[in-house]
Amino acid sequence: MTRSTKNLTQHIVNLRKSLKVFAKIMDLILILTVAAVLLVGTTACTRFIKDKKDTGLEGHNTSAKPAEISENEPGETGDEKDGSLENAPDSEKKPVPETEKVEEPNTQEPGNEEELNNPENKPGDAGSGIADSGQTPVSTPKPSPTPKPSATPKPTPTPAPEPILPSGIVNPYVKYTYEQMMEESRKLQEKYPDILSTESIGSSVEGKDILLIKLGLGEKKILLCGAHHAREYITSSYLMKMTEEYARYYTENKKFGNYNVKNLLDNVTLYIVPMVNPDGVNLVNKGLSAVANKEDVEAMALVRPTYREWKANINGVDLNRQYPAHWEEKYDNVGKPASENYKGTAAATEPEVQAMMALSEENDFILAASFHTKGNAIYWADRGTVNEIPRVEAMTKRLASLTKYQRMPISEKPSIYGAGYENWFRLKFKRPAFCIELTPYNDTDVPHDDSKFDKLVWNNARYIGLFLADEAMKR
Numbered sequence: 063m064t065r066s067t068k069n070l071t072q073h074i075v076n077l078r079k080s081l082k083v084f085a086k087i088m089d090l091i092l093i094l095t096v097a098a099v100l101l102v103g104t105t106a107c108t109r110f111i112k113d114k115k116d117t118g119l120e121g122h123n124t125s126a127k128p129a130e131i132s133e134n135e136p137g138e139t140g141d142e143k144d145g146s147l148e149n150a151p152d153s154e155k156k157p158v159p160e161t162e163k164v165e166e167p168n169t170q171e172p173g174n175e176e177e178l179n180n181p182e183n184k185p186g187d188a189g190s191g192i193a194d195s196g197q198t199p200v201s202t203p204k205p206s207p208t209p210k211p212s213a214t215p216k217p218t219p220t221p222a223p224e225p226i227l228p229s230g231i232v233n234p235y236v237k238y239t240y241e242q243m244m245e246e247s248r249k250l251q252e253k254y255p256d257i258l259s260t261e262s263i264g265s266s267v268e269g270k271d272i273l274l275i276k277l278g279l280g281e282k283k284i285l286l287c288g289a290h291h292a293r294e295y296i297t298s299s300y301l302m303k304m305t306e307e308y309a310r311y312y313t314e315n316k317k318f319g320n321y322n323v324k325n326l327l328d329n330v331t332l333y334i335v336p337m338v339n340p341d342g343v344n345l346v347n348k349g350l351s352a353v354a355n356k357e358d359v360e361a362m363a364l365v366r367p368t369y370r371e372w373k374a375n376i377n378g379v380d381l382n383r384q385y386p387a388h389w390e391e392k393y394d395n396v397g398k399p400a401s402e403n404y405k406g407t408a409a410a411t412e413p414e415v416q417a418m419m420a421l422s423e424e425n426d427f428i429l430a431a432s433f434h435t436k437g438n439a440i441y442w443a444d445r446g447t448v449n450e451i452p453r454v455e456a457m458t459k460r461l462a463s464l465t466k467y468q469r470m471p472i473s474e475k476p477s478i479y480g481a482g483y484e485n486w487f488r489l490k491f492k493r494p495a496f497c498i499e500l501t502p503y504n505d506t507d508v509p510h511d512d513s514k515f516d517k518l519v520w521n522n523a524r525y526i527g528l529f530l531a532d533e534a535m536k537r
């Protein structure tokens with residue numbers, strides 16, 4: 063070996079050594095970088111979840127200024143789930159603003175018609191957030207493939223979803239308002255004057271008409287109503303869609319499913335009040351600017367973070383805790399005007415409730431159904447009246463079979479079930495009255511994504527009005 067060759071070999075050996083050291087240093091830097099990135103990410107996610115929880119649980123003081131309309135649609139995860147209520151236990155773990163602790167009702171009590179569906183009571187409320195946050199344990203990461211921590215992801219503009227076109231006059235795929243309902247009801251009356259008429263049964267707090275649609279020519283009557291609760295306005299679009307479809311099938315003399323629409327509507331008239339609480343619905347869907355007395359509403363307790371989650375009427379009274387049926391016993395953990403749960407200073411103080419009572423007393427309804435969300439469930443009986451209303455259990459089983467909704471247990475305690483429309487109707491008339499929770503559970507009190515109306519509501523619920531008319535014919 064020549065001297066120069068020897069030098070070259072030595073040089074190569076040195077170079078290799080240097081490279082090995084360099085590679086080890088690079089590996090170390092990579093490991094440290096990845097570890098740092100993961101740590102920062104995890105901390106940020108944890109903080110986000112914590113913030114979210116804090117907002118949900120403590121943001122109730124009246125001075126809070128919530129966003130008028132949150133553009134955040136609820137996570138659709140819940141919509142995929144079966145609306146099973148098995149694990150819905152305590153009805154009043156709900157956070158409540160600024161009030162002393164109220165003795166909670168029996169946690170095992172079934173049949174609290176609204177509260178069982180409180181998504182906050184579902185296990186794993188914040189669970190999805192954690193699952194999505196990528197909170198994997200920080201183990202030694204593999205350096206390849208090399209992450210690029212410095213690369214800032216470019217925001218990809220999400221194209222606006224194509225609006226779903228309604229098949230007729232009624233458009234249920236949007237945030238439904240009082241104005242839209244009035245306009246559509248006018249058009250429906252124009253198109254189907256032989257079978258359909260409209261009138262007002264009274265005025266809301268802010269003077270909006272409480273619309274009644276009479277559909278059918280029969281002497282027998284049944285009552286269907288929606289949106290006692292503002293944020294549940296999808297029950298209004300549902301009843302409007304139902305009105306149009308039944309009128310169309312009647313006019314075309316076609317069967318809808320197994321139902322002979324013409325025969326049913328010639329024998330039974332559907333009295334439909336699509337929106338009991340128009341002021342509340344407009345607050346939910348148009349924001350504070352749609353309210354006449356903004357200051358009054360701003361001064362009320364906000365139980366949820368935004369006005370999208372408003373439930374009461376515009377006086378801050380929960381209309382389904384207002385009816386004179388065990389009203390005195392009904393628990394009230396708010397005690398003052400609020401976005402939900404306040405039962406008022408006395409039964410039937412609110413004009414919307416008075417209008418519904420007058421309508422129900424003036425007509426000989428064979429049965430009634432009041433629509434709410436969420437839960438895909440049927441509340442059909444309370445202990446106080448169940449033995450006085452014959453054949454209602456068998457009817458409920460048929461309804462559950464038709465809709466695939468869950469038939470709930472008999473509501474046991476007046477302090478929990480009292481003061482709802484259906485409870486009052488049963489007590490007053492000793493006839494069937496259902497509280498039907500359309501739409502599946504999800505983990506939020508924000509209304510659903512209305513563009514999914516068909517899947518959320520219509521596919522399961524489209525025959526309910528005809529089913530009830532058919533049942534009324536047998537009574």
Ligand SMILES: [Zn+2]
Pocket residue numbers: 176291294382434435
């Ligand atoms: Zn409700």
